[in-house]
Amino acid sequence: MAAIIQLENLSKHFSPTIIGVDDVSLSVEDGEFVTLLGPSGCGKSTLLRMIGGFEKPTAGTIRLADKDVTWDPPYRRAVNMVFQDYALFPHMTIGENVGYGLKMMKLGKSEIETSVIDALRLVELQDKIDQRPQQLSGGQRQRIALARAIVRRPKVLLLDEPLSALDAKLRELMQIELKHLHEKVGITFIMVTHDQTEALVMSDRVVVMEAGRIAQEGKPQDLYDHPKSPYVANFIGTTNFLNGTIDSVDGSRAVIGMNGASLNADLETAFSKGAAVTAGIRPEKIRVLADGESAGNVLSGTVAEVIYYGLGLRLSVKLPGGEKVYTDRILPDRLAQTSVPEVGQPVRLGVDPQNVFVFEGRIEP
């Protein structure tokens, strides 16, 4: 597969102090579903808008199918965008909205009509063709915005927080629908979102952004299981962080000394003895041990809080050093059939060394 989008050292500095995007290089394969993920202000939307042609970069180049399009206006790029507020034209019918982009391509009337009907059928809204955007629900407008962008058969479809205006139930449904649509039409999708679940569920590849730069990119499972920094570990999923020092290293196995405890960890990068590190452990990788049960690491503490969230239980456990760690447990039975630890009760927690992330440096608790 060939790269359809190539960003080379792309920057957008709004002013010397306000930096939107800072020296980003990224290549997107034809047919890929890539998500730009990050908190608001991390530059993900600016990056998307530069690909769409709505912002001019201050440095770098954008190549679309090997052609330099850095300075092309939006109407000369073979990309289309689904706007966050959908931007459907209120004075046009649904049919006219979807057909507008084809009209601009100077296609014939009958050709436009067939394509519009096909596109509406794809999003299952062919019966709304003569209605106005105002008469449609949020989810329906979202699908019309998709149809309007896809009908032009762009090389790349850009989606700017496409699901953020929908309610939670509908958003979940649309995540799957969008994924299926991507498989069906075979167009490259680049989506911007601040919702990590959305990114994990839908994309082939996730690009996590931090302060205008790429913090890490990779498959969803790589980002979740091998985060390179506490920022990524905390942005995708939840992570407990514990500050410590490397006490000893034996091959890829290290022992991290912490406030009154020690932790065995499998290293993915080399650390030397005495290095200040942060250990990261996902709450679901920590289990409460039964009496006499053992694990690669055993931490003892007392239950500080019990949080019930339907799907499972989250315990906040206070370690002897004062740190608190979360542990998650999915409930296979109803709560009444489950033995729930009480606040103040001592517990032993088990963590396997391969489930401990080790990051350089310490972070403020």
Added chain:
Amino acid sequence: MKNAPMNLVSRYGADTAFMTFVGMLMAFLYVPIWVLVAFSFNDSRSLTWPLSGFTLDWYRKLAENTDLQAAIWNSFYVASFATALTLIVGVPAAMTLHRFAFPGKSIFRRLILLPITLPGIVTGISMLNMFKLVGFQLSLETVILGHATALLGVVVTQVYARLQRLPKSLEEAAFDLGAGPWRSFIDVTLPNIKTAIIGAGLLSFVLSFDEIPVTFFLTGRDNTLPMYIYSTMRRGVTPEINAVATLIVAASLVLIVAAVIVTRGRKNQ
């Protein structure tokens, strides 16, 4: 529950008071116009109650009064061209204000409003001086220029306010779908600010139609309708004037009804 009858009484009282107030307000606004319409059909020259009889004489006189007809025609001429001119200048000015950030933008925005906030006399005198300086002959055309200047603020503020409320993404979506700047203006921006332009145009037309101070300074030998009425008034109100006014009221009513029908029709689409 014990308080229910009391509440009912006080609510009934409040309703009555409110309706009385509204009734008085409406009377305050419209009784003068009814009086005017009634006198225009009265067959006596004196404006005294009770009415003495029905006649269409004043309308007949109106049809014969060429001075008055010329004045009406002049007013339409001035109002139409002043409106057209102020729209041609004002709409692009509003778009520029909306689109571009430039130093002194907020000062410029307020300066554009100045001609409507200034008393008409000031605008009139200053434009008179300027035309004299440039060597223009005073005529209806200088009146048109004066009105267009004074009304520019109306158009710019109305259209600018509408543009501000229009999501930026609409125009971007048009670009995205392959429309250049001109096409996207015609296809997307213009239809969405159309009602603001029409509204500003109507308002400009009406304001120009009955404008006196600026006209007073800038007109040559030709008179507009309000100037004509004003000059004949010095010889006392004639029922002829009432007839003209009645026709204007009728025309306004037709316009208002038409506007309501047009806007309602759009909503139902």
